[in-house]
Each structure stands twice: as structure tokens, then as C-alpha cells.
Amino acid sequence: MLTHLTGQHLPKWINDVRAAELPGLSSFAGGLEQDLDAVIQGLTSRWNSGPVEGRVNHIKMIKRQMFGRAGLPLLRKRVLLTAASSACTTTLAHHDRP
Known part of the structure; x- marks a missing residue:
């Protein structure tokens, strides 16, 4: 199913x-x-929330890694930086396809 x-x-x-x-x-x-x-x-339905759930899980993982070490400003910066780097990787992967 x-x-x-x-x-x-x-x-x-x-x-x-x-x-x-x-x-x-x-x-x-x-x-x-x-x-x-x-x-x-x-x-x-062919629609799903998989990409959103994956991103939420990624943010939670970063938060767990930083537990007790830093506040919201550093967490925000790490989340944005990893999002930018994964977007670059995804873009490069799509351009490499024939």
C-alpha cells in the first residue's frame, strides 16, 4: 500500500x-x-511531507549535538549553514546528471 x-x-x-x-x-x-x-x-495521494520531515529531523540532530553548548543564535547559524551546503550539494548533483 x-x-x-x-x-x-x-x-x-x-x-x-x-x-x-x-x-x-x-x-x-x-x-x-x-x-x-x-x-x-x-x-x-502522491503528495507527502517526507522532505519537510527530513529537514525537521536534521534540525533536531543539530540541536542534540549542541545541547548545553550554545544558545539560539549559534543554533540558527548552524542550521542555515547546513541548509546552504546541502542545497549546493543537491544543485551540483542535479547538474552532474546526463
Whole structure:
């Protein structure tokens, strides 16, 4: 469902999980049912927040590395510098393609 964007199959999967009576998966399936329409939309749409989530995780990693060492001004500078350097790397990688 994730790689082929076939979220319409989710209700059947949830029923199969419930029938299998696996406690961990049944609980997970129940959580999915709480907002089933949104989950199905997320599994069928080609749009995703992956790039944003990746950037957020990167910022959190920088923050953890600097824990207790510096304040917001230095954290801001490091985040902006790494964003600029990754943008340059991405741009160069796109230009290297045939």
C-alpha cells in the first residue's frame, strides 16, 4: 500500500488483522480506524511531507549535538549553514546528471 499508493485496500487489511487476532497489530489497526479517511488519503495521494520531515529531523540532530553548548543564535547559524551546503550539494548533483 505504501509503495504502490493503494490505500483503498486499507479497510480489508484492517479486517484481516483483526481476524488474525494479533494484539499489537490489532491495536495499531484500531488507531488507524480513528481517522480512516485521512489515513487512506495519505496512502493514495502522491503528495507527502517526507522532505519537510527530513529537514525537521536534521534540525533536531543539530540541536542534540549542541545541547548545553550554545544558545539560539549559534543554533540558527548552524542550521542555515547546513541548509546552504546541502542545497549546493543537491544543485551540483542535479547538474552532474546526463
